Amino acid sequence: MRNKELSRFLLLILFMVLIMTGAACAVNLAAGVITAFLGIVLIILFLRFTQRRYTRIAAMSEQIDWMLHGFDTLIISNYNEGELSILHNQLQKVTIRLREQADNLERDKAFLSDSLADIAHQIRTPLTSINLLTTLLSREEVEPARRLELVRELETLLTRIDWLITTLLKISKIDAGTAIFKPADISVDRLINKALEPFMILLELRDITIEKSYGGNPLPHLTCDLAWTAEALGNIIKNCFEHVGNGDTIHITAESTPVFSRIVISDNGIGFAEEDLPHVFERFYRGQNAGSNSFGIGLALSQMIITQQNGTIKAQQNEVRGARFDIKFYTEQTL
Numbered sequence: 001m002r003n004k005e006l007s008r009f010l011l012l013i014l015f016m017v018l019i020m021t022g023a024a025c026a027v028n029l030a031a032g033v034i035t036a037f038l039g040i041v042l043i044i045l046f047l048r049f050t051q052r053r054y055t056r057i058a059a060m061s062e063q064i065d066w067m068l069h070g071f072d073t074l075i076i077s078n079y080n081e082g083e084l085s086i087l088h089n090q091l092q093k094v095t096i097r098l099r100e101q102a103d104n105l106e107r108d109k110a111f112l113s114d115s116l117a118d119i120a121h122q123i124r125t126p127l128t129s130i131n132l133l134t135t136l137l138s139r140e141e142v143e144p145a146r147r148l149e150l151v152r153e154l155e156t157l158l159t160r161i162d163w164l165i166t167t168l169l170k171i172s173k174i175d176a177g178t179a180i181f182k183p184a185d186i187s188v189d190r191l192i193n194k195a196l197e198p199f200m201i202l203l204e205l206r207d208i209t210i211e212k213s214y215g216g217n218p219l220p221h222l223t224c225d226l227a228w229t230a231e232a233l234g235n236i237i238k239n240c241f242e243h244v245g246n247g248d249t250i251h252i253t254a255e256s257t258p259v260f261s262r263i264v265i266s267d268n269g270i271g272f273a274e275e276d277l278p279h280v281f282e283r284f285y286r287g288q289n290a291g292s293n294s295f296g297i298g299l300a301l302s303q304m305i306i307t308q309q310n311g312t313i314k315a316q317q318n319e320v321r322g323a324r325f326d327i328k329f330y331t332e333q334t335l
Helices: 004-027 029-066 083-137 144-176 189-207 228-242 274-279 298-307
Strands: 184-187 210-213 221-224 249-256 261-269 311-319 323-330
Touching: 004 029, 029 083, 029 189, 083 144, 144 298, 184 189, 184 228, 189 210, 189 221, 189 228, 189 249, 221 228, 221 323, 228 249, 228 261, 228 298, 228 323, 274 311, 298 311
Parallel strands: 210 249
Antiparallel strands: 184 221, 249 261, 261 323, 311 323
């Protein structure tokens, strides 16, 4: 009865019942009694249905209150017809949606916390080394040859930190959905050559051969973003480069089918430990055979870039010896 509109409507009904009862009594007393009885019954039914409606509204209000206070209890609707049932069902959808968003935010917070801890740990080691090197460089008794050696070590550490921060920023952009991929029809040979560009001098110094083999005629093509995909392949080639010896060979094969374009990168290095295979693409994971300069994020970035472009990547042991990366980019028609 706190609802003023309902109170006014009820008073209007009572007034109409009284008028109709009075009019019926003027005609016949029995008709007046029946009219009054029916009026009272209608008023009771109206109040009963109104009470049920307010009970459901109160339940909805309680559900909103639970949602605002973080409780997971959810009232399951009976999906009846009517405006309140429709409103109730829509409220449930909003509740579920907001709960999912809250869960995602909690996961993002936990992931951000873990990532910051990992980043701090990864950067702390080279920073400690840099502090030691700068301390040594500040000493006057350091010989010129030794000083030059320390400067080179310092440059190497700074390069590692720069690469780490750049890679982490790229991972963050993909995670946040702000990375822009511009797909284009690109020759696999052009893509691989671009991925190899940063390693040409190192490959020559270590006498490592890149053996390329393309199946089909014309040369295989795929639809991808050239810069991002070259970055992904470059990280994979870098991983192979770090695990092969001087004078070894890295094999790159490619083929195109109506379903997908495939690139396989393999080496004859030390390969993966069996227990490491399920974790190869996890961030900051360093396997048993990881190099001392490995941060464990290059392959994770490669997987993110490839999967963002309708692709898959699989790491496995090579048939004879070494590691093998099987990459597939699926055509839009197969999605």
